[in-house]
Amino acid sequence: MKTFRCLTAPATRWLGLFVLLSLLLSACAAPAAAPTSGDQPAAPTAGEQAGAPAVGGEVSREDTLVFAADQTDIITLDPAVAYEFGGILPAGNMYETLVSFNPGDPGVLVPVLATSWDVADDGDMWKLTFNLDPNAKFASGNPVTAEDVAFSWGRAIDINKSPAFLLIDVCQIAKENVTAVDAATLELKLPKTVSPQVCLAVLTFTTAAVVEKAALEPNMGSDMGESWLNDHSAGSGPYVLNKWDRSVNVTLDVNPTYWGGTVPAMKRVIIQNTPELANLQAAIETGDADIAQDLGSEQAAALEGNPDLTLVRGLSTLLVYVGMNATKAPLDNPDVREAIRYAINYDDIITLLGGNAELVQEIIPIGFLGHTGNNPFTQDIAKAKELLAKAGVAEGTEINFIVPTATAPGGVEWSTVAAKIQSDVAQIGLTLNIQQLQQSELLNIYRAQGGELVMINWGPDFPDPDGNVTPFANYDAKSLAFRNDWNDPKAIEMSKQAAIELDPAKRTELYAELVDYVMHNGPYIMLYQPTRIFGVRNNVEGFMYDPNDTPTTSFWLISKK
């Protein structure tokens, strides 16, 4: 038995104990006050009160869609802040943008909150004019006005969290260049260094989604309303937030007065956090889940032929790659980087993935303008060794290799792919020391240029080749080229030129040249473009995975039979 012999206790310590005790007691008692019951409406606000739909209550299993996915990355539901797949999925179903890509119809901009838009040359700037749909209204019943749009974009710029660079840097939007001309007309001015087409594509992303000013303003708090938006929604989309049960699930309820056409069939959508692949498989097998997102290759193989469900495969727009820090020895030598590219057996990696990936060795994914389809690297140990010898790198040189934990896109563990690369590279006499880090931690190191070899994936934020090329090639964009400390004036110049080129044929040509340049001179080993595998129960209809759209799964299209 433990004994405590401390005999004296100054009064101050008692105070401390008292406070700590009450801390624990309050920890147990406080939740009683929090509105967590599903029977309560999602706290109507000043703006929402009027025609506020009754949210919550009992919804039958037939009217409920359970969407199982690894939601570990979710940080926020605030569209201005969300930059993780886990947060964008629900946010994209609750909030709307002015324009969007039609699910399943890549490359064609369609109206959402804006009925039409116009791009005009305004001297030293581009002038974009958006005409808002007069029918558009928030879930609260209030109309969506140009004022709301200007407020939302300004808020995203002021809050300046991860995705804000899309508006600030890619579109170069300044708050004073967004003007609400009248309730239904919004004017946006862009500098000529920005392509209006690229910017329109950016505006389909959740960061540019519209939140209701009247609902949010009274709840801004000290964080511009971010924490409030984690427990409430203020959008115009087909779904509203019922509740976010941290690390368990996000429950969305239908917006019964949805303005944009028919009301969705699924009255409730539960995005259930299911991080273990084996549990994901079980959830779809048992019918606990109606749709399972990102099954592993082994799970997919096991589910093949299951009469209760269909496997839906969709090529994502992600690229899995290894970044090589271009200023850290021996990777600062382009020959060493080329040697490592020749050391890897790419086909083996595709085999490991059970074929759920396409071999892509360039920085523009399949399906995008400018994709060349060239895959020049195949394992060639002799050539790789020759390049290493030319660079004068000693046998047994050690390089740190950081990789994420959990499962890589395509459905095998990151560590498995890493071990494969390690053993390939060992054949040319380089020793890779693998360290596994949670993705957010890995990104912290990577963003601070702290990695040597870093394996990770990249997904474009908007479906335009510029969404990949600028990050990969332009050091000044502070993205991937910066993270790998690859400051190449030629690549920077070419990427800038291609971004603002308006003629598609000319643009394709420019990209082809740049892609080839980065392939051999850049700091990347491009590995593959993964296929995402969804398990869909047979009674579910209308499910579609569109990698180019935000959100990638539109719940309002889904129904059950």
Next chain:
Amino acid sequence: MLAASPRQLFWRRFRKETTALIGLVVIIAFFLVAVFAPVLSPYDPLGQHIPSSLAAPGGEHWFGADKLGRDIFSRIAYGARISLLSGVAVITLAGLFGSFVGMFAGYAGGWMDESLMRVTDIFFAFPSLILAMAIAGALGPSLQNALIAVAVVTWPVYARLVRGQVLVLREREFVQAARSVGATNSLIIRRHLFPNTLSPLLVQASFDMGGVILAVAGLSFIGFGAQPPMPEWGVMISEGRNYITTHWWLTFFPAISMLFAVAGFNLVGDGLRDVLDPRLRK
């Protein structure tokens, strides 16, 4: 007839503990596997062979192969090295440091003893795995840091144990006698106190071997320990978790190896305690 030496006496008693003997045999077997891993392993534990990916146990691969076609039996054998070495390293580190602190506290007594024991209280307050995880996380994930973390949460046990022993022994006749003839403190500690705390230390250490192996594997399982492709058992279970329904052998063999190794140490610990602790001897 000469009186039996303490060692002979000990062995005579220990031999009667059947389960402890079984445990001892298991442990020796694991040590042999660890030492002769290169000879016993039919394959390189890191050698990949994609065509054998997920091969079932059989003639080709006795315990099957993992996703990268690595031979699980070979990995288990090399993994025995890692686990046993981890256990020995942590217990040596924690045991030496803890014993030193305990010896010092017990012998010095007074406020020194008081404050050192309060420090151990602080460490005892933490659920061990949570503290170890926090330490390992702060230091960065690697096997070495995981061992440091586990050692940090283990040493107070030894400090308490040794201190308790010293407090009892300090008053015993032979220590008093030594002191009265003018033996120095260090001599008393080395000659009299330390040897007499050895048996409880041994009992504790053999229990802790199992505990440390489990703790290191647990840390590795959640990503704070050994890094791939190291054939550490916890890492192997973690890497195989996605295959547990489709390819059971990826996780089963490392788990069962761990079960046997840990159980071996626990059985030996039981036996040692029964033999060495006179209070429980029936």
Next chain:
Amino acid sequence: MARFILRRLAGLVFVLLGVSLLTFFLAQIVPVDPAATALGSNAREEQIVAYRQQLGLDQPPPVQYLNYVQRLLRGDLGQSIRTRRPVIDDLIDYLPATIELSLAAMLVAVLIGVPLGMLASLRRNSWLDAGARLFALVGGSMPIFYIGLLALGIFYRQLRWLPGPGRLDATMQPPTQITGLFTVDALLTGNWPVLGNALSHLLLPALVLGYFSAAVLLRMTRSSMLEMMGQDYVRTARAKGLGEQIIVGRHVFKNALPPILTTVGITFGSLLSGAVLTETIFSWPGLGRYATTSVTTLDYPAVMGVTLVAAFIYPLVNTVVDIGYSVIDPRIRVN
């Protein structure tokens, strides 16, 4: 009596101060700048500097520690970097799940460990004894995370007897919150479907987590009972011709109880450790998983908070056990 309790509580305060110092030290050695992490990748240098000032990170460590303790005394555990909420709010969300799981596991451990241990001691060296000891040996030697994976694989995925991970089915709404323990809340509000669902979700993780503690309790009960049965008064009682049931019930078990109770208290610590692994496998939204995620993302305000609370619960439980004890048995107080 009061003096004893006061002394124990004073010791507790001392321990907590030490715990806060240790957690503070841990946060110091983390190679991450909390300000830069919290502000994200777009932050400008002057923003980071301002934020560091706001958090007091520009102060020397001793001053930072004093500020930290001051904040602690106000019940302020700081702001989580990852969730961007006050750590105390996160803990309030996650603590009830862990308490529910730990209590259930403790119940499992006591209900399995104590009776099995008694049976084993009464039928010493029988097959039953051997079986019980084997059960305890495996429980004490098996990696808990494998048992968890295996149990889910068998009972959820293969046999489908029990529901999957989590505290409730996805489609089930949690009961109106009173204690945060779903089973208790459902019982209090008479919400029978939720009660049944919560219980069925609780069963597997509680069994897995409780197994290790059950093994410890079984061994303790068995050896404690055996020791008491060898005592003189038991022989006397036997000689007096008392029935075996009375002897075991009135003499042996009663006297074997104190060490068993102590073990229950001590086991609680290993339950919290085991919860880290069990919660990960069962997607159980408790402190253990919060701790794991916080450590992996190097969210040290959160890690400090969770270790502090864990290091608070455990000595508190032990202090309560000790005090409870001294009420039963005044001799302990002399110490």
